[in-house]
Amino acid sequence: MSTTTSAPARTGRQAVRKSPHDAKRGRVQQRWLPWAFLAPTIAGMGIFTLLPIVASIALAFFRWDIISAPTFVGFDNFAEVVQDPTVRVSFLNTIVFVVVAVALQLGLALGLAIMVQEKLPAWLRVFFRSAFFFPLILSAASVSIFMRYLFNEQFGVVNWLLSIVGIPAVPWLTTPGGSAAVVILVYVWQNFGFSFLLFIGGLASIPVETYEAASIDGATGWRKHWYVTLPLLSPTTLVASVMAIINALQVFDQPYVLTRGGPGDSTRTAVMVIFESAFQRLEFGQASAIGVILTLIIMGITALQFRLSKRFVFYQ
Amino acid sequence: MSGTNGALREFTRRSALTALGAGIVGLTAASWPRLTGTDIPGRGDNSLSIAIMGTAADAAARQKVIDAFAKVHPEIKVKVQAIQAVDWKDFFTKILTMVAAGTPPDVVYVATEGAQLFAEKLAHPLDEYLRRDADHMKEYFADVHPSLVEAFMYKGSLFQLPIDWNAANMYYNTTALRQAGLDRPADDWTHTDFRATLAAMKKANPKDFTPYYWTNRLFGGVVPWLYANDTSFLKETKSGGGEWLWDGFYPNDPSRGLRSGGYQWLEPNADDPRVFESFDYLRGLVKDGLGVRPEEGGGSSLIGLFASNRIGTTPAGGYWVQGLHEAGMTEDGFDVQFFPKWRSQRHQFGTAGYAIMKTAKDKDAAWEWVKFSSSLEAMRIVFPTPNTTPARRSMVNEQLYAGTGPRHWKVFYDTLDRFPTTGPIPAPPQQAAVETALMKNVSLAVSGDERQLKDALNSMQRDLELALRRQP
Numbered sequence: 001m002s003t004t005t006s007a008p009a010r011t012g013r014q015a016v017r018k019s020p021h022d023a024k025r026g027r028v029q030q031r032w033l034p035w036a037f038l039a040p041t042i043a044g045m046g047i048f049t050l051l052p053i054v055a056s057i058a059l060a061f062f063r064w065d066i067i068s069a070p071t072f073v074g075f076d077n078f079a080e081v082v083q084d085p086t087v088r089v090s091f092l093n094t095i096v097f098v099v100v101a102v103a104l105q106l107g108l109a110l111g112l113a114i115m116v117q118e119k120l121p122a123w124l125r126v127f128f129r130s131a132f133f134f135p136l137i138l139s140a141a142s143v144s145i146f147m148r149y150l151f152n153e154q155f156g157v158v159n160w161l162l163s164i165v166g167i168p169a170v171p172w173l174t175t176p177g178g179s180a181a182v183v184i185l186v187y188v189w190q191n192f193g194f195s196f197l198l199f200i201g202g203l204a205s206i207p208v209e210t211y212e213a214a215s216i217d218g219a220t221g222w223r224k225h226w227y228v229t230l231p232l233l234s235p236t237t238l239v240a241s242v243m244a245i246i247n248a249l250q251v252f253d254q255p256y257v258l259t260r261g262g263p264g265d266s267t268r269t270a271v272m273v274i275f276e277s278a279f280q281r282l283e284f285g286q287a288s289a290i291g292v293i294l295t296l297i298i299m300g301i302t303a304l305q306f307r308l309s310k311r312f313v314f315y316q
Numbered sequence: 317m318s319g320t321n322g323a324l325r326e327f328t329r330r331s332a333l334t335a336l337g338a339g340i341v342g343l344t345a346a347s348w349p350r351l352t353g354t355d356i357p358g359r360g361d362n363s364l365s366i367a368i369m370g371t372a373a374d375a376a377a378r379q380k381v382i383d384a385f386a387k388v389h390p391e392i393k394v395k396v397q398a399i400q401a402v403d404w405k406d407f408f409t410k411i412l413t414m415v416a417a418g419t420p421p422d423v424v425y426v427a428t429e430g431a432q433l434f435a436e437k438l439a440h441p442l443d444e445y446l447r448r449d450a451d452h453m454k455e456y457f458a459d460v461h462p463s464l465v466e467a468f469m470y471k472g473s474l475f476q477l478p479i480d481w482n483a484a485n486m487y488y489n490t491t492a493l494r495q496a497g498l499d500r501p502a503d504d505w506t507h508t509d510f511r512a513t514l515a516a517m518k519k520a521n522p523k524d525f526t527p528y529y530w531t532n533r534l535f536g537g538v539v540p541w542l543y544a545n546d547t548s549f550l551k552e553t554k555s556g557g558g559e560w561l562w563d564g565f566y567p568n569d570p571s572r573g574l575r576s577g578g579y580q581w582l583e584p585n586a587d588d589p590r591v592f593e594s595f596d597y598l599r600g601l602v603k604d605g606l607g608v609r610p611e612e613g614g615g616s617s618l619i620g621l622f623a624s625n626r627i628g629t630t631p632a633g634g635y636w637v638q639g640l641h642e643a644g645m646t647e648d649g650f651d652v653q654f655f656p657k658w659r660s661q662r663h664q665f666g667t668a669g670y671a672i673m674k675t676a677k678d679k680d681a682a683w684e685w686v687k688f689s690s691s692l693e694a695m696r697i698v699f700p701t702p703n704t705t706p707a708r709r710s711m712v713n714e715q716l717y718a719g720t721g722p723r724h725w726k727v728f729y730d731t732l733d734r735f736p737t738t739g740p741i742p743a744p745p746q747q748a749a750v751e752t753a754l755m756k757n758v759s760l761a762v763s764g765d766e767r768q769l770k771d772a773l774n775s776m777q778r779d780l781e782l783a784l785r786r787q788p
Contacts, residue, residue: 066416067437084782154526154608155621174609174759262532263759264775279409280748281783 060288070285077289087290089265090273091297097184097269098248104188105244106237109195114225117203129200133193140190144257147186148173151258176266179259183267187254191247195240202236203229234313242305249298270294363393364681366670367414367421369407370398380697385688392681397421403533404429405748411438415675422676423685426476427668428467428741429534429751432578435470436745436788439671442474443560445683450564456690457565459708461732462575464667465561467740469578472557477690478707480699481667482633483731483738484540485652486510487722492527492628496520500724501653503734507544507597510629510656514606517628527628528607529618532758534741534751536631537610539664541598543739546659547590549754549776550581550742550784571736581744582787584780586757586773590659599762599769609763619643622650631655633666634705634712634728637720641702647721654727654734663731663738667707705729746783753779 060077064070081087116128135143150157151172159169172178206229214228230237252271255261261268261276270290278287344351368374375398382394401407408430414420415438426434435441446453456477457465464478488501496516501509514527521527531537542548557577566572585591601607619636621627623643640650655663670689672682688694692708699706702716705728717725732738744750753776761772 065437066412086779086782149617152611152617154524154529155617155626171609171763174611174763176760260755262756263763264756264772268756276749276752279412280405280752281746282412282748 056288056291059285060292062285064284065282066284067282073285077285078293081286081289081293086265086268087270087273090261090268090270091294093180093265093268094249094251094270097180097187097251098245101184101187101191101248101251102241102244104184105192105248106195106240108188109192109240110199110233110237112192113196113199113203114229117200129197132196135190136193138190140253141257143190144186144254147182148258151182173259174263176263179263179267183251183255183258186258187248187251190254191244195244198236198240198243199233202233206232231314234309235315238305238309238313242302245301245305246298249294249301361393362677363395364423364676364678364685365421366394366396366423366425366685367411368396368398368425369401369404371400372398374398378698381689381694384693384697385685388688389681389684392678392684394685405751408433408748420673420675422678423670423672423682425479425668426671428666429743429747431468431476431671431740432470432743432745433747434671435468435473435475438673438675439475440674440676440679442477442672442683442686445687446474446561447564449687452687454565456708459692459710461707461709461729462562462566462569462571463665463732463736463738463740464707465566466558466575466578467665467667468669469558469561469576471555472577474558474561476669476671477686478667479669479689479695480704481665481707482535482635482705483663483665483728484536484631484633484655485663485727485731486629486655487622487632487636487650487652488513488629489622489625489627490649490651491625492517492521492525500651501656503654504661505653505656507541507656507658511597511601511606514601514628515604518606521628525626525628526608526621528601529621529627529630530607530610531618532610532755534743534747534754535664535666536633538595538598538754538758538762539742540631540655541594541658542591543662543664544655544658544660545590545594546662547585547588547594548581548742549584549586549591550744550750550780551583551585552739552742553580553582554578555580574736579740579742581742581750582784584777584784586777586780592769592773594658595758595761595769595773596766599764602762610758634725635703637717637722637725638701638703641720645721647717647719647723649721651722651724652727653724654731660737661735663735664741665731665738666741669707744784745788746786749783750780753783 059070061072061074062070063073063077112128112132116125120128149155151159153159153169153171153174156172158172162168162170170178172182210228210232211224214224219227250271251269252275255267255269256272256275259267261272271294274287274290274294277283277290366378368378375396378396382396385392385394399407399410401410404427408426411421411424420438424434424438426439460478464481465474468474468476468478486501493500493513496513497520498513498516501513505513517527518525539548554576555578558575562569562572562575566575569575598607602609618627618630619639620643622630623640623645641647654661670686672679672686676682689698690707692710695706695708695711699711699716702720702725706712706716709729712725712729714725742750757772757776757779761769761776
């Protein structure tokens with residue numbers, strides 16, 4: 001038995017003995033290099049996200065019209081906002097909008113996702129995935145301008161089509177009910193594609209064996225979806241609903257372009273009031289106060305969703 | 317061999333990283349003017365920057381005026397910055413954003429809607445310059461109606477010189493009128509005559525024809541009806557002062573006694589019974605299918621609809637003529653008449669002109685631009701077609717409307733002469749909030765029953781109180 005005393009053959013870079021200087025450089029690189037790569041993102045987040053958030057919170061305690069110097073007013077802005085009936089109505093509108101629009105958005109997205117995933121051949125699936133996602137990449141303002149023409153009471157295509165089947169002209173955008181319906185319709189049409197794609201992904205991740213087992217146990221049709229699809233899709237549903245609710249709480253483009261919040265305050269939303277306070281009334285402090293309240297509401301609802309999710313989300 | 321490959325790989329990666337770094341640095345350097353915004357016209361040099369509402373094409377169209385100005389003032393460099401906006405409110409918002417960003421323009425083209433906002437917070441009064449160049453400016457004021465000038469007075473000082481303007485007159489489709497068996501309405505037609513005209517038009521025209529089309533906005537919406545009924549949704553008063561201007565430039569004007577230091581709108585007036593009466597009249601038109609429920613927006617689709625004979629009447633200013641002409645309407649296809657009379661025949665108008673910003677780098681140079689822009693030479697360059705009404709009376713002539721119509725183009729300037737109390741758009745410094753308060757309640761007010769109308773006016777009164785709660 002012989003032992004080898006010679007050092008093992010040195011190969012490649014491992015074989016190069018590091019000098020103390022190289023070792024130190026390596027440690028420095030190891031410590032700082034990740035931060036160097038992260039720095040642009042951190043700087044961007046700091047400048048464009050965190051700083052405005054902090055500035056906005058601070059601004060909520062000042063009266064400022066852009067031109068004059070800000071004046072500290074304590075909680076006056078919050079008090080005025082709470083007493084302002086327009087703000088109250090706009091928050092109520094937003095809540096109603098979120099409930100209806102998110103329910104429609106998720107319901108439509110889930111229904112279509114199941115239909116597309118199950119019933120259609122592969123090439124048609126690809127087509128519908130693209131078709132349903134397409135509205136999302138369009139500018140909400142452009143879509144809303146286009147929709148305003150479609151829903152014009154006198155000259156719009158929608159009323160022209162209705163007139164063919166004998167239905168009299170509907171004042172879509174000039175009555176409270178009509179305008180709210182159009183805003184929700186346009187919003188849901190434009191946004192359900194995102195939830196649809198999430199559900200498609202979720203459905204694809206459900207193992208076929210689970211359905212086969214369910215079939216062996218006698219589950220067919222909607223029972224299969226009720227007892228297999230929905231529970232296994234619950235994590236996706238949670239993500240889709242959280243994102244849909246956060247987005248819907250911030251709705252602005254569609255009501256602003258379609259109805260300017262009218263008639264009356266019927267389609268005025270919380271973000272519209274923030275915009276009007278800041279850029280039309282030049283009350284940036286009040287706008288910030290409304291923004292802070294809206295942020296707290298969004299955070300509260302999201303936290304509630306995650307808390308309740310423990311009861312209905314099923315993780316495999 | 318492997319060692320060689322490793323070294324080569326290390327060398328290549330370093331080279332690539334170096335090249336990438338150099339590329340980033342190079343790109344950053346090349347795009348530095350864009351990143352720092354110094355490529356924005358007028359920024360980073362001593363040019364006089366002029367902000368107008370419009371597109372890049374509009375800015376280019378001003379080049380002829382800039383060229384003419386350069387001949388007179390070669391020492392002043394001018395750059396026009398066109399800012400695209402949906403309406404004046406949107407434009408002012410963008411200017412305010414520039415102010416907040418510390419990059420305000422030197423001169424801004426401002427319409428009546430923003431005149432008091434600018435006068436109160438942003439603009440420099442023209443008084444000292446007008447006094448200094450009084451001899452030169454006399455020709456301008458002799459050619460411009462004092463009502464337009466008064467609209468730019470604020471607390472006794474003048475902040476802008478009117479360049480163009482428009483009154484809310486009533487356009488009518490001559491084909492629709494002829495089909496109804498009617499002649500041109502009389503100059504002093506009343507609101508009841510107007511309603512009868514609409515009813516006759518409706519009867520004689522197809523089902524999809526709209527006798528009266530109007531949009532929900534501050535100009536040409538409900539306000540002309542309020543003015544005709546000798547009221548408004550804001551209490552209108554006038555401030556003192558301004559004698560220096562009226563005595564200096566309009567001493568012999570027949571309406572001298574009416575002139576003031578500027579309009580004031582300090583309190584809401586939506587609870588005035590005449591406001592209710594005016595809204596109720598419009599509600600009646602909507603209810604009987606003679607007029608549409610007013611739409612939000614600027615009525616951009618309106619010209620095409622009017623030109624295709626689907627609309628009978630609509631309130632608009634001289635700015636509509638060129639649009640109708642371009643939409644294919646012949647000069648006999650449409651005409652214009654004064655707004656119908658009610659308790660008065662006071663009209664509503666809006667005007668626009670350049671305001672010098674308080675922050676302007678060189679106010680004297682800015683004044684030279686304002687003065688030149690108000691000259692006949694500059695205004696002839698800017699207004700070759702009737703796409704607005706020039707503020708100078710001498711320019712509103714046969715030649716301007718030749719080939720486009722309308723036949724009674726004299727109505728445009730006669731509005732000011734015949735009705736000297738004709739007033740500007742009610743636009744206090746809080747105009748944006750006031751406009752929102754008006755617009756948001758108009759549709760509700762005219763679209764339901766009497767109860768809904770009362771509720772909408774109560775809501776408007778409350779909203780206006782909020783809008784006006786902080787007086788400057």
